[in-house]
Each structure stands twice: as C-alpha cells, then as structure tokens.
Amino acid sequence: MERQGRLDRNRMEKENSVIEAIELTKTFGNITAVNHVSFTVRKREFFGFLGPNGAGKTTTIRMLIGLLIPDSGVVLIDGIDIRKNPIKAKMKMGVIPEMGNIYVDLTAKQNIILSGRFYGFPKKLLEKKADELLAQFGLYERKNDLVKNFSRGMKQRVNIASAIIHDPEILFLDEPTSGLDVQSQRLIKTIINQMNEKGTTIFLTTHNIEEANQLCTRIAIIHKGEIAVIDSPEKLRSTFDTTQSVEMSFDKTFDDKLVEENDLVNRAEKMGDKWKLYTNNPDRLVKHLTKYAEEHGLTIISLEICRPSLEDAFVKFTKP
C-alpha cells in the first residue's frame, strides 16, 4: 500500500516535471565541479539554485541547457533528452547566461530581432513583439542605439528581452541581477515574476539568499558540487525555528532572574546593553517582558523578534 503510494507519487512527479537532472557529474582536471546532482523541477515552479561562489551553479546550468556535456548523467527537458534531441529541447527554453550573450555592435532592437529569427519566431510578428519587449524593459527610447554604449543594467535587459522573444516554457537565469543597481534589479525581478505567474517555469541560480527567499517557491542549496538540501524557503527556515530569538533592552538594570531563570528562555546572551534571548515562543516571551517592564516601572529601549533567516539555513547546510 505504502509502496504503491510512493510509486504513484514518483509517477506524478515525473509527469509534472519539466526539468529533470539525473546523477549529473562534471569534473575539470582534478576538480569535481558537480558531483552526482539529481533534482526535478515541476511545471510552473520558480526554482532557486542557491550556493556560494564556486559551488557548481554555472556548471550545472550549462549542462541543463546543453552547453556542456556531463561526464555522466542525463538531463531531460520536458521529457526530452537534451543530448539526443538538443534542438527540440532548446526551443522550449530561454537562457540568460552568467556573462550575457548579446552583440555589442548591434542595436538593442537588432539583438532582439536576431534572437527571434534564431528561434524561428514568425517574421511578420517580430517587429511588433520586439517593440513590446523594448517598452516593457524601459528601453524603447534607446532601441536604435548600439548596445556597446549601454550601461551594464541596460545590457542585461537586452539580454533578457532577447532570451524571451519566443515565449519559452522554461527560463534559465544564471545570477541575472548580480552587479546591477536596485532599479534594474527590481525591474528584472518583476518581469521574471510576471512570466512565472503566466506559466513559465523559472530556474534561477543565485548566491543572494534574500533574492531566492523573495522569489522562489523551492530552493536547492548546492555546496561543493553536491546538493545539500531541497525545500521551500519557509521549510528551510522552520528547520531552524529553535534559533528564534528576542532582542531586548530596558533603560534600567533588572533582576537577572527575568532572563536567566525564565522557562520561556532556552539560552540568554548579553550583548552590550542588550540581551539576546533564544526561545521557542517569541510571542509569549515578548508579552511576558512587556508585562514585567510595566510592573517594574522600566522603559523598553528596544524589543525585537528575530526569526531565523534563510542565511542561517545556508550557513548550516554549507558548513565546510
């Protein structure tokens, strides 16, 4: 019975899967950049691939998009083996690589049109679609300028517009916001989000935890070429719920028993004029501290609940 359930779940997962990495391995000389990496990305998912520098993110994404041949393992894009049928698989994807792949001696519009032709996008519709994308990316006024005179953020916008001209089912992005100003970052995140809402599956690599946290529905953490964990941002966080804490300071000294002999406090640390109190129940602890301050004529200088961040998860899972 249980086995049948498991088989059914496996089958459902496979039917819903749009990217399947099976035991991918890649070595460069004596460096194992990616080591038996397996995961499944489901249709319409916003999947984050998070890891520190050198973890193997770019190597993995290059194998997924068919740019790099793995030493062993298989990549299925919507069920198609990328090595056996690369063109059919690649037509389903849009790719924004780490270094960008636009032609700096062409204009913004020429780049987008060229990309559209490459993907076989109907010629009649190309002009209109390119103009729409240029407007969406805030580049309409500059559409006939050469890309070499663009700022980094503008180049990245051309890059993304060129990658999505054929309305791909799956979008692969390798650190798309790295090194960009806040405005360009926001624009890019908004556009990716909108595409995801309309049904595009997103595969995003990043070393920015906050970005993964804001955008992704599921996150894989990769460290030294191996997957450390795959889960939702909330679940990754809740693994660390015991590290919840309350930071507080009062204007006057008080009886240490309040923090050191309190059933709600697992551990108390003094940090300058503040206390950091680890607890399983921050809500009750805050109410308790407020009541105590009230009853003892103390003024609260600061009082804050600190939830464990995804950063805590990242550090825990990627410890050397």
Ligand SMILES: Nc1ncnc2c1ncn2[C@@H]1O[C@H](COP(=O)(O)OP(=O)(O)OP(=O)(O)O)[C@@H](O)[C@H]1O
């Ligand atoms: N073409 C290559 N030749 C030799 N070594 C390589 C090559 N590409 C990647 N590596 C090595 O493989 C490991 C993983 O690199 P990769 O570029 O996949 O990391 P990453 O997670 O994308 O890092 P970053 O956040 O810096 O972009 C590194 O040790 C890197 O030096």
Ligand SMILES: [Mg+2]
């Ligand atoms: Mg990289």
